[in-house]
Amino acid sequence: xxxxxxxxxxxxxxxxxxxxxxxxxxxxxxxxxxxxxxxxxxxxxxxxxxxxxxxxxxxxxxxxxxxxxxxxxxxxxxxxxxxxxxxxxxxxxxxxxxxxxxxxxxxxxxxxxxxxxxxxxxxxxxxxxxxxxxxxxxxxxxxxxxxxxxxxxxxxxxxxxxxxxxxxxxxxxxxxxxxxxx
Amino acid sequence: xxxxxxxxxxxxxxxxxxxxxxxxxxxxxxxxxxxxxxxxxxxxxxxxxxxxxxxxxxxxxxxxxxxxxxxxxxxxxxxxxxxxxxxxxxxxxxxxxxxxxxxxxxxxxxxxxxxxxxxxxxxxxxxxxxxxxxxxxxxxxxxxxxxxxxxxxxxxxxxxxxxxxxxxxxxxxxxxxxxxxx
DNA sequence: TGGGTTGGCATACCGATGGTATGTGAAAGC
DNA sequence: GCTTTCACATACCATCGGTATGCCAACCCA
Numbered sequence: 001x002x003x004x005x006x007x008x009x010x011x012x013x014x015x016x017x018x019x020x021x022x023x024x025x026x027x028x029x030x031x032x033x034x035x036x037x038x039x040x041x042x043x044x045x046x047x048x049x050x051x052x053x054x055x056x057x058x059x060x061x062x063x064x065x066x067x068x069x070x071x072x073x074x075x076x077x078x079x080x081x082x083x084x085x086x087x088x089x090x091x092x093x094x095x096x097x098x099x100x101x102x103x104x105x106x107x108x109x110x111x112x113x114x115x116x117x118x119x120x121x122x123x124x125x126x127x128x129x130x131x132x133x134x135x136x137x138x139x140x141x142x143x144x145x146x147x148x149x150x151x152x153x154x155x156x157x158x159x160x161x162x163x164x165x166x167x168x169x170x171x172x173x174x175x176x177x178x179x180x181x182x
Numbered sequence: 183x184x185x186x187x188x189x190x191x192x193x194x195x196x197x198x199x200x201x202x203x204x205x206x207x208x209x210x211x212x213x214x215x216x217x218x219x220x221x222x223x224x225x226x227x228x229x230x231x232x233x234x235x236x237x238x239x240x241x242x243x244x245x246x247x248x249x250x251x252x253x254x255x256x257x258x259x260x261x262x263x264x265x266x267x268x269x270x271x272x273x274x275x276x277x278x279x280x281x282x283x284x285x286x287x288x289x290x291x292x293x294x295x296x297x298x299x300x301x302x303x304x305x306x307x308x309x310x311x312x313x314x315x316x317x318x319x320x321x322x323x324x325x326x327x328x329x330x331x332x333x334x335x336x337x338x339x340x341x342x343x344x345x346x347x348x349x350x351x352x353x354x355x356x357x358x359x360x361x362x363x364x
Numbered sequence: 365t366g367g368g369t370t371g372g373c374a375t376a377c378c379g380a381t382g383g384t385a386t387g388t389g390a391a392a393g394c
Numbered sequence: 395g396c397t398t399t400c401a402c403a404t405a406c407c408a409t410c411g412g413t414a415t416g417c418c419a420a421c422c423c424a
Contacts, residue, residue, distance in 0.1 A: 098281075
């Protein structure tokens with residue numbers, strides 16, 4: 001899985017062949033197919049691992065951001081962007097993921113990990129009356145905005161990444177203000 | 183290209199084989215490779231066509247929305263969502279596009295079409311002093327939010343699509359309010 | 365302690381796929 | 395009227411994902 005993850009992250013899913021992976025891992029295709037049913041299943045396992053890693057970082061950041069739900073969400077959003085601003089994450093999780101697994105299947109992983117915390121935070125804020133509007137739509141829009149911002153930063157030249165990330169967080173914060181109950 | 187577009191839209195890029203396409207089109211692989219250098223190049227041509235179609239709808243909606251730049255942008259956003267809430271558009275343009283061409287190459291098409299108008303509208307509003315914040319970051323976040331909303335609506339059961347679309351537009355409007363100069 | 369079963373691979377092989385090299389007839393140019 | 399170019403068709407190839415089978419050590423059970 002480590003070999004696969006590395007190849008998928010750098011060359012992408014389609015351009016990575018099983019012979020390459022098993023050669024890196026110093027096993028044979030027989031061994032691979034003993035553990036995984038298909039190339040897509042191997043990718044799914046790798047994706048799941050990446051998702052869990054990002055989700056863990058988001059949770060850690062949110063928990064150490066105090067007790068205010070609003071601050072927790074903002075901290076979680078920033079942590080998500082920081083974790084995803086890494087081609088090995090964005091390529092697997094955000095670009096190839098939907099194409100390989102299909103969007104709905106990919107979304108299940110997204111919902112079960114990083115997007116879940118976002119959804120819970122939004123639902124919590126809506127319940128507190130802090131946030132207005134449709135919870136699902138808000139979650140989707142914010143998730144999409146953050147995913148795109150993550151790729152945007154990840155694909156930018158190294159020296160622009162930090163600046164892009166800060167600009168994204170600032171804009172995101174402003175956008176969230178618009179959703180706040182006035 | 184019509185045959186390819188249909189197959190790409192329904193089965194996806196990876197699951198569509200060239201023999202299928204040329205059989206549909208009642209030509210041979212030789213004919214295909216006479217016009218396109220590779221499968222990816224054929225996809226690129228199809229994608230470009232789809233992008234232009236969506237962009238045309240966005241422009242038409244924006245132009246018939248009066249002279250206020252703010253209203254024009256909102257109308258354009260709604261038109262984009264309506265045009266993209268169609269699996270044949272979202273699958274090619276939003277899901278397979280980035281994975282097949284690579285994100286940066288895909289973004290060039292996005293920038294040259296639908297996202298361009300969004301960017302111009304945002305730049306115009308920023309110049310008028312109506313909108314604050316980083317123009318690039320705002321464009322990327324909004325573009326990402328709308329792309330995700332489009333897929334969200336496209337993949338939803340038919341009876342939920344209109345409702346999702348309305349909710350997305352309403353939330354988007356609220357988010358834009360947050361970016362407005364107060 | 366030994367025969368049978370299972371887990372964990374390796375080897376050999378297969379059909380299909382994207383891509384290429386070559387052939388061919390009609391139209392266009394000189 | 396000769397030649398070149400265009401627009402394909404045909405035949406072929408390397409590689410890929412996937413499968414069927416072989417093999418051997420570990421483990422169970424008598």
